[in-house]
Amino acid sequence: MEDTIIQVRNLSKDYGHGRGIFDINLNIEKGKVYGYVGTNGSGKTTTIRNMMGFIKPDRGNVTIQGLDSWKDATEIKKSVSYVPGEIAFPSLATGTDFLKLQADYLGIHDLTYMNHIISMLQLDPTANLKRMSKGMKQKTAITAALMGDKDLLILDEPTTGLDPLMRDSFIELIREEKEKGRTIFMSSHIFEEIEHICDQVAMIKDGRIVDTIDLWSLRHWKTKIFDIRFKGLDDYKKFLAKFHQIKDTDEDELLCQVEMPVSEIEQLFYVLKKFSVASIKEEHITLEQYFRKVYEKGRG
Ligand SMILES: Nc1ncnc2c1ncn2[C@@H]1O[C@H](COP(=O)(O)OP(=O)(O)OP(=O)(O)O)[C@@H](O)[C@H]1O
DSSP: OTTEEEEEEEEEEEEETTEEEEEEEEEEETTOEEEEEOOTTSSHHHHHHHHTTSSOOSEEEEEETTEETTTTHHHHHHHEEEEOSSOOOOSOSBHHHHHHHHHHHHTOOOOHHHHHHHHHTTOOTTSBGGGOOHHHHHHHHHHHHHTSOOSEEEEESTTTTSOHHHHHHHHHHHHHHHHTTOEEEEEESOHHHHHHHOSEEEEEETTEEEEEEEHHHHHTOSEEEEEEEESSHHHHHHHHHHOOOEEEEETTTTEEEEEEEGGGHHHHHHHHTTSOEEEEEEEOOOHHHHHHHHHHHHHO
């Protein structure tokens, strides 16, 4: 496909005892932010380390802009900005020393954008590299990756050490990168963050992709859920007897939750005309709820 920047085909790395990754297939399109979610040990890092050419797959392959991740690993590393899951810095005194070294390596002379990232993430780069907290290390690694002028960013759980405020700043930085036309592939186990940033998401479980979803289709989900609160017990009970698409109820709160296809919403409002309704609220299905359903289906 013309717009595909990363193509993962039947990628497998078998560590034995059911551990590893098995027949992973992914297409990451140019200019998209692609999320990779999964529980601990599901295979996110193994997939990413294959993408970056750090490990040789047992079967299948990854191509990035036509280059094979394993055979052309040196080229791949030069053309991708990468934040590893486990951050290890070279033996340098401070974060500033590391970032300067990185800027020299990347041939960056104007440090304006680097300083913008530092200020967005409220990083004190003068700190001792070895004594940095996990969050500080992560901020330093994000700065080092984002300051390079590369078209593709591969980020392995870049926000696990960040507090919620810094996560928001990170989301903003990723949006800026997307606006520049960059492609971003990032793993995370924080659904909310993925939901805010990503265009597409794949979910991995026990080393296999269980589902991929376009966030647009989630936002325009084909079924709707409404919480309807009635003014009186009589109306609440009559509605329960009359309407059949009830998902949940709470008699103390006079609350009914209904779930129905978008095409049937009119019918709900038609029925409700005859009732005294105190409030009605639409519940949006979250990425977490969606994947929980997929996850549970896979288990059953
Ligand atoms: N070098 C290795 N040797 C043996 N087993 C490995 C190796 N690397 C990973 N594994 C196993 O493969 C599975 C997937 O690990 P991986 O690190 O890819 O998961 P992950 O989704 O990134 O997890 P986390 O969210 O905890 O970082 C795990 O069961 C892990 O123990």
